[in-house]
Amino acid sequence: MTRHIEMLDALFKHATEGIVVVDKSGTIVMLNPKATELFGYPNTELTGKKIETLIPQRFNHNHVQYRDKYLEEPRARGMGHLMDLYARRHDGSEFPVEVSLSPFKTSEGEFVVSFVIDITERKMQENRIIEANLEIQKLNAELEERVSLRTKELATAIKKVEQSQEEVIRALKKERELNNMKSQFVTIASHEFRTPLATILSSASLIGRYPKTEDEDKRQKHVLRIKSAVTNLTEILNDFLSIGKLEEGRVHSVPVLMDLPEFCKNLIEEIKGLCKESQQIQFGYDGAAEVWLDKQLLRNVIFNLLSNAIKYSPEGKFIFFRVNTGAALVHIEIEDQGIGIPTADQAHVFERFFRAHNAGTAQGTGLGLNIVQNYIDLMGGKVTFSSEVTKGTTFHITLPNHQPAPAGND
Known part of the structure; x- marks a missing residue:
């Protein structure tokens, strides 16, 4: 014990x-x-x-x-x-x-x-471990933040690269379109210029063969042929100039107060010279005379549509030109009794350089309706059409009628 x-x-x-x-x-x-x-x-x-x-x-x-x-x-x-x-x-x-x-x-x-x-030593070790863990957590948080930041920077950089690629692709596409347009211009110009230039040369040569007074009718016939050929050349050049200005963004809509009936009558008088034998332009107007529209753009639109109606309608047919104005909108309708547009072609009529399959030998660049649509878009309007082969085509235009707001101070 x-x-x-x-x-x-x-x-x-x-x-x-x-x-x-x-x-x-x-x-x-x-x-x-x-x-x-x-x-x-x-x-x-x-x-x-x-x-x-x-x-x-x-x-x-x-x-x-x-x-x-x-x-x-x-x-x-x-x-x-x-x-x-x-x-x-x-x-x-x-x-x-x-x-x-x-x-x-x-x-x-x-x-x-x-x-x-x-347990002082143990607690010190535990505290060191806790501090180490806190430091690791802090480093992890900083690392995650850096990774997040680098990820965002990388995403931004990738986006910029993608945007640059898109810009390059757009630029290349634009360049291809421009090259195609130049190529098409050369093709169309060489074809479309050849006929009127040959007509001018031929008529100019033939005029010299009719020096006598009694040959006046023959001389006038060739003078008219020369005038018509020059008009065709002018239209072709105007089309290409218009496309160039549209591409460069140099065309703007500037509405002014105008007398629309008087404007239309003057335009009809100007285009009458292009009418074929017995072709007539029937004009109808309803509504207020004064409207707010861009004169130059409107002239180009109507002149283009009326000249097409004349070009693609046979002799002796009517071309109807109708205008209706309201407080907010202006409605314009141009109807012909011509060859019409094939159904298969109707989806492409406003495309650049497009010509319907039944256009035949009628002169044209295929730019007119594309320019019309661009001008109407600039005026804030809308253009549609209806057509039937051998029966004719009707174009419907709606344009806003309002005074432009005054420019504000910057």
Whole structure:
């Protein structure tokens, strides 16, 4: 028995953990050397003091309640694994601890032995790990932010490259269109110019063969042929000039207050010279005389449509030119009794250089209706048509009738 007591005494004295024994009232009755070392007290100074002496003052009040409740039903338990526990040294400093409680009984009464471990080094390591983790999280966040920023920059760069590619593709497409237009111009010009130039040369040569007064009719016949050929050449050149101006964005709609009936009558008088034998232009007008429209663009549109009606209608046919004006809109209708447009071609009539399959030998560049549509678009209007082969074609134009708003100050 004595041997066992000696062994227990040796374990108590040489244990690497602090051992504190308290009675049921929470009074310290025994400490081992390691405990006095941990708390910095002389060997016997703590004996007889309450366990709260070793607890930081801010926790004392609550600890008394916890201690009394525990001593009512004591049981073995560990403390400090899931919460931070701190002990107080003799000098008032604090240090983190881990505590295990074990109740026991003797003939002298009930006691609780506390095993106290100083975990300062562990806490320092944990804090270093936490700080390292925080630093890693910070670095990860910075990295993610950098990646996000680089991703956005890359996306922006890719978008710019795509835009540049699109611009290059548009430029190449525009260049191809321009080259095609130049090629088509050369083809059309060489073909369309040849006939009127040959007519002019031939008629000019023949006029010299009729010097006598009685040959006046023959001379006038050739003069008219020369005039007609020059008109055709002028129309071709005007078409190409118009396309060039439209491509460069140099054509704008500038509505002015105008007398539309007078304007139309003058235009009919001007175009009468192109009419074939017994062709007549029937003009009808309804509504207010004064409207707001762009004179030059309107002249080009009507002149083009009327000249087409004349060109593609046989001799002796009527061409109807009708105008109806309202407060907000102007409606124009030009109807012929000509060859009409084949159904298969109708979807392409406003395309540049397009000519219907039944146009035959009639002169033309295939630009007129494309220019008409562009001019009407510039005026904010709309153009449609209906046509039937051998029955004729009717073009319907709707244009806004309003005074332009005054330009604001920048």
